[in-house]
Amino acid sequence: MLELLIVPWNLFPLAAAEEAAVVDNAFKLLMVLATPVFALVVVTVIYSMLRFRRRGEPTEDGPAIHGPRSVILAWLTVTTGLTILMIITPGITGLRELRAHASEAPDLLVQVQGGRWFWKVTYPEYGVSSTKELVLPVGKRARFEVSAMDVLHSFWIPAFRVKIDAVPGKITTTYATPDTLGSYDDDEHMRIQCAELCGLGHSVMRLSVRVVTEDEFKAWIAESTAK
Amino acid sequence: MAFLPLIKAVLFAAIGFAVGAGATTGLRNLLGMEPWSTEPVVTMGYVFALIGWLLGVGLWDAWAREWFGKQPKEPLHEGWARFLRFSTDHKVIGVQYLVTMVVIMLLAGALSLLMRVELAAPGQTIMGASDFNTTMSLHGIMMIAVAVATVMGGFANFFVPLMIGAEDVAFPRINAMSYWIVPPVAVLLLATPLMGGFDTGWTAYPPLSVLNASGQLLFLLAFLTFGVSSILGGLNFLATIIMLRAPGMSWGRLPIFVWSIFSAALISLTATQSVALGLLTVILDRVAGTSFYNAAEGGNALLYEHVFWFYSHPAVYIMILPAFGIALEMLTHFSRKPLFAYKWVVASLLTVVGLSYIVWAHHLFTSGMGDYLHLPFMVTTELISIPTGMVFLSGLGTIWQGRLWLKTPMLFALGFLMNFVIGGVTGIFLADVPTDINLQDTYFVVAHFHYTIMGGEIFAILGALYYWFPKMSGRSYNEALGVVHFWWLFLSYNVTFISMFWVGILGMPRRVADYPANMADANLFVTVASFVLGASFLVFAGNLLYSWIKGPVASANPWKARTLEWQTSSPPPLENFPSEPTVVGSPYGYGVAGSVHARLAPAGGSKEQDGQS
Amino acid sequence: MAFAARAPAPSHREERAHPHKSRLGINRLGLWLFLLSDSVFFGVLLSTRYYLQGVRTPEEVSQPLGLVLTSVLLLSSLTAYRAETSAVHGNQAGFRRNTLFTILLGALFIVGVGVEWALAFSHFPPDTGYGTVLFTTTGIHAFHVVTGLIALAVVFRLGKDGRYSKGNFWPAEGVVKYWHFVDVAWVFIYPTLYLVG
Ligand code: HEA
Numbered sequence A: 001m002l003e004l005l006i007v008p009w010n011l012f013p014l015a016a017a018e019e020a021a022v023v024d025n026a027f028k029l030l031m032v033l034a035t036p037v038f039a040l041v042v043v044t045v046i047y048s049m050l051r052f053r054r055r056g057e058p059t060e061d062g063p064a065i066h067g068p069r070s071v072i073l074a075w076l077t078v079t080t081g082l083t084i085l086m087i088i089t090p091g092i093t094g095l096r097e098l099r100a101h102a103s104e105a106p107d108l109l110v111q112v113q114g115g116r117w118f119w120k121v122t123y124p125e126y127g128v129s130s131t132k133e134l135v136l137p138v139g140k141r142a143r144f145e146v147s148a149m150d151v152l153h154s155f156w157i158p159a160f161r162v163k164i165d166a167v168p169g170k171i172t173t174t175y176a177t178p179d180t181l182g183s184y185d186d187d188e189h190m191r192i193q194c195a196e197l198c199g200l201g202h203s204v205m206r207l208s209v210r211v212v213t214e215d216e217f218k219a220w221i222a223e224s225t226a227k
Numbered sequence B: 001m002a003f004l005p006l007i008k009a010v011l012f013a014a015i016g017f018a019v020g021a022g023a024t025t026g027l028r029n030l031l032g033m034e035p036w037s038t039e040p041v042v043t044m045g046y047v048f049a050l051i052g053w054l055l056g057v058g059l060w061d062a063w064a065r066e067w068f069g070k071q072p073k074e075p076l077h078e079g080w081a082r083f084l085r086f087s088t089d090h091k092v093i094g095v096q097y098l099v100t101m102v103v104i105m106l107l108a109g110a111l112s113l114l115m116r117v118e119l120a121a122p123g124q125t126i127m128g129a130s131d132f133n134t135t136m137s138l139h140g141i142m143m144i145a146v147a148v149a150t151v152m153g154g155f156a157n158f159f160v161p162l163m164i165g166a167e168d169v170a171f172p173r174i175n176a177m178s179y180w181i182v183p184p185v186a187v188l189l190l191a192t193p194l195m196g197g198f199d200t201g202w203t204a205y206p207p208l209s210v211l212n213a214s215g216q217l218l219f220l221l222a223f224l225t226f227g228v229s230s231i232l233g234g235l236n237f238l239a240t241i242i243m244l245r246a247p248g249m250s251w252g253r254l255p256i257f258v259w260s261i262f263s264a265a266l267i268s269l270t271a272t273q274s275v276a277l278g279l280l281t282v283i284l285d286r287v288a289g290t291s292f293y294n295a296a297e298g299g300n301a302l303l304y305e306h307v308f309w310f311y312s313h314p315a316v317y318i319m320i321l322p323a324f325g326i327a328l329e330m331l332t333h334f335s336r337k338p339l340f341a342y343k344w345v346v347a348s349l350l351t352v353v354g355l356s357y358i359v360w361a362h363h364l365f366t367s368g369m370g371d372y373l374h375l376p377f378m379v380t381t382e383l384i385s386i387p388t389g390m391v392f393l394s395g396l397g398t399i400w401q402g403r404l405w406l407k408t409p410m411l412f413a414l415g416f417l418m419n420f421v422i423g424g425v426t427g428i429f430l431a432d433v434p435t436d437i438n439l440q441d442t443y444f445v446v447a448h449f450h451y452t453i454m455g456g457e458i459f460a461i462l463g464a465l466y467y468w469f470p471k472m473s474g475r476s477y478n479e480a481l482g483v484v485h486f487w488w489l490f491l492s493y494n495v496t497f498i499s500m501f502w503v504g505i506l507g508m509p510r511r512v513a514d515y516p517a518n519m520a521d522a523n524l525f526v527t528v529a530s531f532v533l534g535a536s537f538l539v540f541a542g543n544l545l546y547s548w549i550k551g552p553v554a555s556a557n558p559w560k561a562r563t564l565e566w567q568t569s570s571p572p573p574l575e576n577f578p579s580e581p582t583v584v585g586s587p588y589g590y591g592v593a594g595s596v597h598a599r600l601a602p603a604g605g606s607k608e609q610d611g612q613s
Numbered sequence C: 001m002a003f004a005a006r007a008p009a010p011s012h013r014e015e016r017a018h019p020h021k022s023r024l025g026i027n028r029l030g031l032w033l034f035l036l037s038d039s040v041f042f043g044v045l046l047s048t049r050y051y052l053q054g055v056r057t058p059e060e061v062s063q064p065l066g067l068v069l070t071s072v073l074l075l076s077s078l079t080a081y082r083a084e085t086s087a088v089h090g091n092q093a094g095f096r097r098n099t100l101f102t103i104l105l106g107a108l109f110i111v112g113v114g115v116e117w118a119l120a121f122s123h124f125p126p127d128t129g130y131g132t133v134l135f136t137t138t139g140i141h142a143f144h145v146v147t148g149l150i151a152l153a154v155v156f157r158l159g160k161d162g163r164y165s166k167g168n169f170w171p172a173e174g175v176v177k178y179w180h181f182v183d184v185a186w187v188f189i190y191p192t193l194y195l196v197g
């Protein structure tokens, strides 16, 4: 909970998936680790500017300190330790959490196709597809199989904090487990946003995302099949 | 006629273009193809135009004549006209580079302000998405060129030979050529809007870069040409530093700036070839119909991403290593203390060079490359904090207990430390896969690299412009205006770019002309701040321009610094030193009784004189 | 040695700049650095073949032609080597003869590449997967061969005036080193395009 002291304000926008929590926690942990590094440098510089300043032409040299070995080795030890810590957590631990369920079968499969400049989502299990919105049942782990029709695009849902490029000639995959009900109309972060420059319509290559209850999802599927 | 070589060069370029374009149409006709096809014709026309330009501007007179058994002509060494032609004097080339790059920087800065106006509010304000993309891409590539070439081309040219006590670089004519390759690059880039612009950003990822308007081709040719220039530059500095050090200038006595150029030159010499190939493959796909990036024929966009970043990641160290050198150089002279942990810093610079080759895929965490590559690239990337941290220890250790002389250059060096630490640690946020998956391609990345390049390198460059201004121009700049520029820039810069981290965390994607309304306030704030920031450059430009023409005459060593460039007149004579210096000690022996860096025998005399102030 | 003595130097800066540093050493280092740089280019170029096409080599690739091309180029390295040795020893006739042989062999190689391209065009044109790799790799290599031929022609022409002697042979040496490099590059290209898989 130390993190909360250092990052007291809520920095982050709406988080609506389990993955988002992992990503935000990693960010917070990095803030905690990075702040002292930043503070050390800034404080030393400002202190030196005030304390060691000489006005006018310098008349004398400072002490000839060439760099005592002990100081250098201590610094190396600390920075190496900190680096290793950052690699382990949030790096390795975060990666592990994100991939924890990679081998398990997903609850839902969604094929996502990016083209200039629209998104098309298909639910192969139900034979339904849409270019209007992405609807997901809450609490269900979805597997996204992303592909591109023309150039590179990138499938990003800011509220889920997941992103994967759409590459022509390839299928890339990512997972998300939405855990909050909501839609683009309530919060702009509930959208697929293209995150790889793809030309003229790149900025507006978005698709609204709606997270609904399982029943609503079933109903939506039924309604879409009927059409 | 001062402009004669330039006129001649333009004429030769035009002839070259005609030859190349004519030959291509002729050949196509012969092969039974449609004779006119814009992109192949422009490509070949350009190649010949470039050759024509170089021959016309002086390559023929100064060099190529030799290949035909004739005596080459000696270039002009006096008068301001020498700046307008093929000069082999490294100091002239240094000034040519610096002036060109500062102008490009201001132009690219002006473009960024246009971009900020468009981004001030959601929806369209002053330009459509197409113009925005071109503006943004031009801003990016022009600034990248500035970041790569200002130090390596400008300061390194002027000061490396001086600091190692040499009379010139190892290959003066290649040096001149690498500068004269740059103006065509600028012309090509500025001409891109005439051929439909280019909308891929500076990274030019295919397949978009294969399919879009012909402006893209000009961009590709420009970048490729620029690469040639950097490779030649890197080669020259390596050879110069290895072979031309004055007697006594051992590796352990090399000023840290020279070491930093040595490290950057290693990268520039090798890694640049990779991007050259990447650009070439895109050009071939466009003009020769190959299928590197045509997925239907087994082409793969990831190939380009790997090849591109195999250069472009190391390239960020081409930018920042010399900035470390400059900053440490200024910190030690203005603190009147030896450089802290000199040997460790040298080792760190070389370690960064080594690591720089094995981290590139941290730009590809969301690209769809194999998941098994995430961990190793995360680890190698984060390891770079360790040698970089050593540079920080050196900076902080050097100012500690010093006699700080807070002149403009020193302020910029201190500002460098404060800005770059932010850029560096936010790099860790991006190197960390879980956070990068969200932050990739957002303004968080934009803020990160403006902190490293602008807050880091550009601050160092501005500091260096003030620091070495007296040496290069022979005149002093206005100190009060310099200090005003620093504080104005430092504050407005931080307000502008700190906010971009915030915008990025809010979920603002980069490279967009339009965005959802929830980010409107934050963007407006950034736009206003960026205008305050832009205005600070008027103080800078005014000060240096005026001082160059009318400033008070500077002494040889206004900063009482110990490195060799200050032991000769300002500006230095053609042959740099009246006699070859002999190096006898460390350049940073401040506070060490009796320490001397170099001895210079005055011309014609035998009495020895201390190289110190 | 005082700098001042050289101040009103007559010739251009290239020679003037460094009184006691061996120009030959500087030139050699410069060339090696260039070759190091260029080999990165070839290295990345060859990796594109593996990245895009794996290790599959189509049946239609003409094995006899590949063998002939390789032999011609290796032979030319031998004559180039002899040309260099002749230049170093001031043997004018030997230099001219061997340089000429090298040029002829190089030209023969280019003709061979032309044949290769003509054959390849029918099986895998440049817009197909393998064609892309084959045409690009051989094209870039042939470009190096052509520049090498031009450079050889220049030193051949200059050498006619009896210019190269024991103390002055750098241009010949430099060009020959470059030629060897181009050959070595082919030694890697040949298996990559013809033999793997
Ligand atoms: C001068 C330029 C420069 C420099 C020096 C750096 C330095 C670093 N960069 Fe940055 N970077 C860019 C320019 C630069 N970068 C650019 C232009 C882009 C975007 C390109 C584009 O897409 O257009 C980019 C993008 C970029 C990405 C990809 C982001 C994305 O698109 O998703 C990543 C990811 O790893 C990254 C990481 C780093 C790291 C870890 C460093 C490290 O080298 C930083 C090391 C420094 C420190 C850490 C601070 C000092 C250290 C200490 C005080 C010691 C103690 C500290 C610790 C233990 C943490 N950078």
Ligand code: HEA
Pocket (backbone or CB within 6 Å): B105, B106, B107, B108, B109, B110, B112, B113, B115, B116, B136, B137, B139, B140, B141, B143, B144, B146, B147, B200, B201, B202, B203, B446, B450, B453, B454, B458, B509, B510, B511, B512, B513, B530, B533, B534, B535, B537, B538
């Ligand atoms: C050296 C590197 C450098 C520098 C110094 C800057 C400086 C600035 N940059 Fe830039 N920037 C990049 C390198 C740099 N940038 C790169 C590489 C990209 C990525 C492009 C891509 O994605 O492909 C980028 C992208 C980029 C973006 C993101 C665009 C997008 O993703 O859509 C933004 C947005 O705000 C921005 C803003 C700015 C601003 C406000 C400045 C300011 O600091 C500028 C300050 C202003 C001036 C220096 C001009 C002042 C001059 C005058 C007032 C005088 C008048 C002018 C004339 C006489 C001509 N930059």
Ligand code: CUA
Pocket (backbone or CB within 6 Å): A114, A115, A117, A152, A153, A154, A194, A195, A196, A197, A198, A199, A201, A202, A203, A205
């Ligand atoms: Cu699709 Cu950007």
Ligand SMILES: [Cu+2]
Pocket (backbone or CB within 6 Å): B312, B313, B316, B360, B362, B363
């Ligand atoms: Cu990088």
